[in-house]
Amino acid sequence: MLPTCPVCGKPMKITELKCTHDNVKVSGMFQVSPLAFLDKEDMKFVILFLRSRGNLKEMERVTGVGYFTLRGKLDKLLNKLGLKPIGDDVVDEEDVFTKLEKRLISIDDALAILRKKKRGENDG
Structure with a gap:
């Protein structure tokens, strides 16, 4: 998880990369995956989701957490990432x-x- 600003709470930007092997540093503005902003619990959910190949029933079996609870967590995660489920294109x-x-x-x-x-x- 990327840190947030201790003053305003907004996400911080990555501006420097360093190789610990030979101490080379590269400065600039770097793009970061939206997944990098997830907290530890959300990342654990994503990893389990991937390992179960997106099968919420399998996740239910492994975790003992109910299907609808997992589905709600998935919906919250999609919302955090600013994503809409495929096919949920509600026409206004x-x-x-x-x-x-x-x-x-x-x-x-x-x-x-x-x-x-x-x-x-x-x-x-």
Whole structure:
């Protein structure tokens, strides 16, 4: 886990790398994986999730923690990382009309999106 600023609490940036073998240092602004910002418990969950190949039922068997608790933890983790589950693209009608008004999508595109949303509501 990367440290946070002791003054403001925001994530700190990586600006220097050092090789402990030959003492070479490289300075600059370095990109860091979003996973580097996870705390120890979240990282343990991610590792277990990967080791179980994403099978929450297997994680339930191994940990004794209920499926829905694990699912909730996964949802919180996705939220922390700013990710949406695939297929959870909730269509907001207001957003469709805003995009249409700004001419970001065509009328046909807007109708297709709204039809797809309507079909999804009727299925579930």
